[in-house]
Amino acid sequence: MCCYPSPCSPPPLPSKLAPRGIGNTSPANLVKGGRPEVVLVVGDGVGPLRMYEWVKGTWRPKTLIEHIDNGHSLDVLDFNGDGNLDIFCAEVRLNGGNPKARAYVLLGDGKGNFQTTVIAEGFGMHEAKMADLDGLRSSEKEV
Ligand SMILES: [Ca+2]
Ligand SMILES: [Ca+2]
Numbered sequence: 001m002c003c004y005p006s007p008c009s010p011p012p013l014p015s016k017l018a019p020r021g022i023g024n025t026s027p028a029n030l031v032k033g034g035r036p037e038v039v040l041v042v043g044d045g046v047g048p049l050r051m052y053e054w055v056k057g058t059w060r061p062k063t064l065i066e067h068i069d070n071g072h073s074l075d076v077l078d079f080n081g082d083g084n085l086d087i088f089c090a091e092v093r094l095n096g097g098n099p100k101a102r103a104y105v106l107l108g109d110g111k112g113n114f115q116t117t118v119i120a121e122g123f124g125m126h127e128a129k130m131a132d133l134d135g136l137r138s139s140e141k142e143v
Pocket of ligand 1: 028029030031032033034035036037
């Protein structure tokens with residue numbers, strides 16, 4: 001298992017790769033093997049949800065969702081219990097802004113590919129996390 005900082009951890013992302021505004025970050029081994037990947041989303045602003053993979057000495061970006069509006073919630077866990085890490089991301093709906101705020105679950109295949117599902121729309125979340133509330137290895141939404 002690699003944890004930053006350690007000899008097997010890649011260096012921090014260059015600031016030019018980070019999204020503008022206050023962003024949420026989640027490092028995790030979304031592509032099995034190798035070093036952990038980093039998932040970034042803009043917290044205060046509009047921008048993409050991206051995963052960065054360390055490949056041949058550089059961070060390779062992959063856009064997972066092009067448009068996220070104030071993505072204040074970001075979490076990585078195995079949502080469906082298949083052994084591959086998944087991503088949860090949700091937008092803010094503050095004071096009536098962003099009336100179609102969405103929450104997403106991206107089911108990973110352990111190879112860097114994801115199946116994206118909108119699990120809620122018009123229901124804003126702030127700093128929401130996913131948790132297994134019943135111990136059955138499936139995650140329920142905790143807000
Ligand atoms: Ca990896
Ligand atoms: Ca999974």
